[in-house]
Amino acid sequence: MNLRGMYAIYHFELARALRTWLQSIISPIVTTSLYFVVFGAAIGSRVQEVEGVPYGAFIVPGLIMLMLLTQSVTNASFGIFFPRFTGTIYEVLSAPVSYLEVVVGYVGAAATKSLVLGLIILFTAQLFVDVPIAHPFLMLAFLVLTSFTFSLFGFIIGIWAEDFEQLQVVPLLLVIPLTFLGGTFYSLDVLPEFWQTVSLFNPVVYLVSGFRWSFYEVSDVPLLVSLGMTFFFMLLCLTLVWWIFRTGYRLKS
Template sequence: MNFYAIRAIYLFEMARTWRTLLQSIVSPVISTSLYFVVFGAAIGSRISEINGVSYGAFIVPGLIMLSLLTQSISNASFGIYFPKFVGTIYELLSAPVSYLEIVVAYVGAAATKSTLLGLIILATASLFVPLHIEHPVWMVAFLLLTAITFSLFGFIIGIWAGNFEQLQLVPLLVVTPLTFLGGAFYSIDMLPPLWQKVSLFNPVVYLVSGFRWSFFGISDVNIGISLGMTLVFLAICLVTIWWIFRTGWRIKA
């Protein structure tokens, strides 16, 4: 394992975050705070509690997960797409760096940035509502697992995208709507029986439910199933990336 190469790529990606601090960190935190204020004030005044948890606190895991998913995908997809766009990816592929080291560096940097953002949003939310995390170890585990999984997914999108429009297509038209419909701001138990069953086909439901369980000990889906579904998606992403580098799809063309 070439740790020097991993460190070089990782630090380069992290340096880009510090150069664009306003866009990378401040903007998502402000957007999430506005979500919290609007939803917490408008809906919270009509829904006092959900499963014994105040509505303001109930939506915190959903807000963190919303930012975590979108930022993980965005950071990883742009990180690998930009070298493709400017042509420097060929220098990277010809360097004495393995495919595994490339993935570890880019995905590691994207996961680090999104995890840091998630923790900042958690600290910001604690200024609005009192929070008590029942399972802090599981909370960190879900945070890291989700960040890594969707950073891998974003890496795949970055390889697939042929232009900047395609780069934003999946996060805006697929991931964000699925997050809103995945119980980020409500419990799926509040839905009619038919829509409860339909919601179970939404993979984000399992992520939000498991993450919420780590906070309050309540979930819409069994915690074991939530963890299992996340690991399955992680495995799918890993296999897909292995196939991409094995075949050179969208990289060597």
């Protein structure tokens, strides 16, 4: 395995985030903090508790997951799209690095950035409200698994997109709406029975629910189901990435 080549891709992508730290780091933190202040203050003054958890603390896992999903997809998709757009992807493909090393470099960097942001936002939330973590190792496992899975998803989008409009359409019209409708700011129990059933077809519900259980041991779906659905989506993304490199889809044309 060409560890030097893989590290070069990984280091380059991380360095790009540091060069654009206002957009890559500060902006997501400020945006998530505003979500917390607005929703926590406006709704929290009317809804004291949800499933025995203060509302301000209840929304913290959902807000972290919202940021984690959007940043993982955005970072990974732009990371691979820009070399395709400029034509430098052919230099990467002709370099003595395997497809696995290319994926690990780009996806690993995007997942690392998202993971660091998630931890920073968790620390920032502690400044506003007490956020107990019942299972810290499980919480970290969900952070790592979600960051990696949706970075893979973003990698696929970056290869599929032909222009900047297509690059943004999936995060804006799919990922963000599904996250808002995935129990970020509410429990599924407050929905009518029909919409509770419909919500179970939203994959983000399982991510938010499992992640929230690691904090407060409350969830809308069983923990094992959340983990199973997360692993299933990760395997699906891995299969698609394997197919892309196997066929050269939009990489060799």
